[in-house]
Amino acid sequence: MALGLARCLPPEDLVICVNTGDDDTFHGLHVSPDLDTIMYTLSGLSNQETGWGVAGDTFTALEMLKRFGVDAWFNLGDRDLATHIRRTQLLNEGKTLSEVTAELNLSLGVLHHVTPMSDDPVKTVLSTDEGELPMQQYFVGRRAEPKVTAVRYIGAETAKVSPGFEKAITGAWMLVLCPSNPYLSLGPILALPGVRQRLRAFPGKKVCVSPIVGGDAVKGPAGKIMAELGKQVSCVEIAREYRDICDVLVMDVQDQNLVSEIEAMDIMPLVTSTIMETEEHKIALAREILALAD
Amino acid sequence: MALGLARCLPPEDLVICVNTGDDDTFHGLHVSPDLDTIMYTLSGLSNQETGWGVAGDTFTALEMLKRFGVDAWFNLGDRDLATHIRRTQLLNEGKTLSEVTAELNLSLGVLHHVTPMSDDPVKTVLSTDEGELPMQQYFVGRRAEPKVTAVRYIGAETAKVSPGFEKAITGAWMLVLCPSNPYLSLGPILALPGVRQRLRAFPGKKVCVSPIVGGDAVKGPAGKIMAELGKQVSCVEIAREYRDICDVLVMDVQDQNLVSEIEAMDIMPLVTSTIMETEEHKIALAREILALAD
Numbered sequence: 001m002a003l004g005l006a007r008c009l010p011p012e013d014l015v016i017c018v019n020t021g022d023d024d025t026f027h028g029l030h031v032s033p034d035l036d037t038i039m040y041t042l043s044g045l046s047n048q049e050t051g052w053g054v055a056g057d058t059f060t061a062l063e064m065l066k067r068f069g070v071d072a073w074f075n076l077g078d079r080d081l082a083t084h085i086r087r088t089q090l091l092n093e094g095k096t097l098s099e100v101t102a103e104l105n106l107s108l109g110v111l112h113h114v115t116p117m118s119d120d121p122v123k124t125v126l127s128t129d130e131g132e133l134p135m136q137q138y139f140v141g142r143r144a145e146p147k148v149t150a151v152r153y154i155g156a157e158t159a160k161v162s163p164g165f166e167k168a169i170t171g172a173w174m175l176v177l178c179p180s181n182p183y184l185s186l187g188p189i190l191a192l193p194g195v196r197q198r199l200r201a202f203p204g205k206k207v208c209v210s211p212i213v214g215g216d217a218v219k220g221p222a223g224k225i226m227a228e229l230g231k232q233v234s235c236v237e238i239a240r241e242y243r244d245i246c247d248v249l250v251m252d253v254q255d256q257n258l259v260s261e262i263e264a265m266d267i268m269p270l271v272t273s274t275i276m277e278t279e280e281h282k283i284a285l286a287r288e289i290l291a292l293a294d
Numbered sequence: 295m296a297l298g299l300a301r302c303l304p305p306e307d308l309v310i311c312v313n314t315g316d317d318d319t320f321h322g323l324h325v326s327p328d329l330d331t332i333m334y335t336l337s338g339l340s341n342q343e344t345g346w347g348v349a350g351d352t353f354t355a356l357e358m359l360k361r362f363g364v365d366a367w368f369n370l371g372d373r374d375l376a377t378h379i380r381r382t383q384l385l386n387e388g389k390t391l392s393e394v395t396a397e398l399n400l401s402l403g404v405l406h407h408v409t410p411m412s413d414d415p416v417k418t419v420l421s422t423d424e425g426e427l428p429m430q431q432y433f434v435g436r437r438a439e440p441k442v443t444a445v446r447y448i449g450a451e452t453a454k455v456s457p458g459f460e461k462a463i464t465g466a467w468m469l470v471l472c473p474s475n476p477y478l479s480l481g482p483i484l485a486l487p488g489v490r491q492r493l494r495a496f497p498g499k500k501v502c503v504s505p506i507v508g509g510d511a512v513k514g515p516a517g518k519i520m521a522e523l524g525k526q527v528s529c530v531e532i533a534r535e536y537r538d539i540c541d542v543l544v545m546d547v548q549d550q551n552l553v554s555e556i557e558a559m560d561i562m563p564l565v566t567s568t569i570m571e572t573e574e575h576k577i578a579l580a581r582e583i584l585a586l587a588d
Contacts, residue, residue: 028383058354064376068401078372082358085379089322107362 001178001209003041004282008290011111015168019180020097020116021124021153021188022135026074027065029084030091033136034185035101035116036083043108045079051219054079073141098162115164117189123154124188135184144221148228151183156191169195173204174293175245179211179274181222182241183229190245199245206247207289210235213252213274236261243267248292250274250285295472295503297335298576302584305405309462313474314391314410315418315447315482316429320368321359323378324385327430328479329395329410330377337402339373345513348373367435392456409458411483417448418482429478438515442522445477450485463489467498468587469539473505473568475516476535477523484539493539500541501583503568504529507546512569530555537561542586544568544579 002016022033033052040046040054047055057077066072076084083104090100096119105114124135128146138144161169180186190196199206212235216223223233231237235251239262249267251258252274262269270292276282296310316327327346334340334348341349351371360366370378377398384394390413399408418429422440432438455463474480484490493500506529510517517527525531529545533556543561545552546568556563564586570576 027379028386029379054358058352058372060352060372061355061376061379064348064373065380068376068380068398070380078352078354079358081375081379082355082362085321085323085355085375086359086362086364092322104362 001176001276001282001285002038003279004276004284004286005176005290006042006112007279007283008286009112011113015113015115015164015172017115017117017162017165017168017189019185019188020118021122021156021184022139023121023123024074024134024136026076026084027070028088029081030088031074031076031084031136032087032097032101032116035114036080038114039083039101039105039108039110042105042110042112042114045108053077074136075140096162098164113164115162115168117165118159118162118192120155120159122156122159122188122192124184125152125154126150127152139184139221144224148183148225150229151187151225153188153191156188157193159192161192161195165189169198169202172202174290175199175202175204175206176289177206177208177242177246179209179218181211181217181220181225182238183222183225184220196245202245205292205294206245207250207270207292208238208242208246208248209250209274209285209289210238210252210255212238214254218275234258239265239267250289295470295570295576295579296332297573298570298578298580299470299584300336300406301573301577302580303406305407309407309409309458309466311409311411311456311459311462311483313479313482314412315416315450315478316433317415317417318368318428318430320370320378321364322382323375324382325368325370325378325430326381326391326395326410329408330374332408333377333395333399333402333404336399336404336406336408339402347371368430369434390456392458407458409456409462411459412453412456412486414449414453416450416453416482416486418478419446419448420444421446433478433515438518442477442519444523445481445519447482447485450482451487453486455486455489459483463492463496466496468584469493469496469498469500470583471500471502471536471540473503473512475505475511475514475519476532477516477519478514490539496539499586499588500539501544501564501586502532502536502540502542503544503579503583504532504546504549506532507568508548528552533559533561544583 019034045054047053057079061078061081062072087100097116098119126133126138126148127150128148130146211217211222226233235255236258239249248270249262250270259269313328339348341347351373355372355375356366356370381394391410392413420427420432420442421444422442424440505511505516520527529549530552533543542564543556544564553563
């Protein structure tokens with residue numbers, strides 16, 4: 001979705017605000033999985049088969065790290081490692097995550113503004129039937145298999161909104177909640193102090209793209225977690241989740257039968273094809289969304 | 295030479311004390327070139343063609359680091375990077391360089407005791423016609439081309455001898471100064487507080503293997519630097535350098551004609567083949583040296 005929007009808008013017209021609740025430290029290196037996925041996607045480096053990392057990456061350093069007896073369940077390719085080495089170095093030199101993110105993206109030719117949600121640490125932790133698990137441990141280490149009973153965002157109460165996110169909340173003419181996991185991707189962003197209230201008061205059009213299509217998530221464990229939390233796995237639940245910050249719900253043609261339920265919530269449904277398999281799909285959906293602007 | 299000694303002696307009978315004046319930080323990672331060369335050599339991983347790094351290593355991460363605009367004149371392979379990542383992580387966790395070195399070596403199956411000369415930072419800096427250059431900048435960055443006028447070991451005055459080195463000085467039955475650059479490899483070790491005096495008083499046999507053969511260094515810039523410092527480039531100068539801590543000078547058959555000059559310094563010459571091209575050569579020379587024990 002972010003790629004589609006970036007293809008439709010000049011750099012100065014788009015801020016991509018990214019979840020950092022997944023950030024973690026591996027082998028002493030600061031890893032920001034969501035920021036990297038966005039950066040690799042926008043720079044054309046992303047591995048589209050796996051959905052993470054750099055296309056064609058090798059794992060030579062990780063194999064050697066394993067010889068040193070480290071727990072290497074988190075796959076880090078050699079090119080990807082370079083990103084984490086550089087990020088960690090710049091952070092240790094005293095730069096903020098926003099500054100580092102800007103520098104890394106620019107180096108790879110990404111001109112659009114990619115910003116972490118916050119420069120302060122926030123840690124998404126899941127309460128599961130296997131105990132408390134940090135996001136990557138749950139998602140990668142345990143393949144999202146444990147049953148989730150609650151999600152917390154440690155540090156969110158005191159974390160400050162990043163300068164880039166601040167600027168966007170204040171000055172943007174449209175808000176797009178991209179199709180993302182409500183608890184693991186959008187949740188941490190919305191948990192930051194004042195964000196929800198400020199988005200409620202946001203004057204521009206607020207559009208939410210449902211990640212749930214035909215009763216399950218298009219990608220990832222969002223559907224599974226919704227069910228485990230006792231929620232209805234449908235775009236209606238998504239609308240309910242964002243009711244206070246959503247003027248338009250972009251929902252898939254497969255969910256046509258749910259239109260009246262959305263309308264009943266005073267949300268305008270936009271029924272279209274939301275499955276984005278190619279860059280053309282992403283651009284087409286972005287165009288439809290941008291056409292909603294006042 | 296260290297490999298030869300390690301092949302002849304059981305782990306409990308050998309301490310390999312290594313220069314850390316070359317240590318430097320690249321991309322935020324702590325690199326210990328001499329410790330790594332020893333570790334890779336003893337573990338059978340070393341690249342024997344280049345004399346540094348891991349055999350067959352790739353440079354994928356470094357290529358990516360270059361895309362992030364870093365100054366990547368110091369070649370770091372992917373496997374080698376894993377070593378530096380792990381070392382840096384353990385140091386940041388509060389372990390000493392001695393502890394980290396022991397852990398890394400053990401992980402790679404090196405059972406002999408490899409110890410840094412000190413756990414405190416010492417920085418070898420060369421005064422040259424291009425200004426002051428840290429060791430790696432001189433050696434790798436400028437390919438040892440600048441003319442050297444002096445060598446300093448910053449931090450050596452206050453650095454403490456490492457526990458492993460301490461134990462060896464106190465308890466060993468023989469001291470071998472391996473064929474090494476007198477200013478860049480042995481110099482930093484001998485500059486540590488009290489080391490020279492204590493080696494003078496060392497009760498066991500003290501053996502020095504000349505790195506100069508037939509008027510030049512077998513490897514590296516030792517001969518060039520000796521000439522630039524106005525010294526005679528010969529094993530006689532080596533004997534002069536270590537006169538107070540050397541009972542026996544191991545010198546090459548090519549330098550047979552210099553025997554009387556060595557003897558005149560009250561040092562016993564051991565004339566033999568000192569060029570070590572194969573592991574067999576290394577073992578043979580180590581055997582000859584160990585036979586000198588009282």
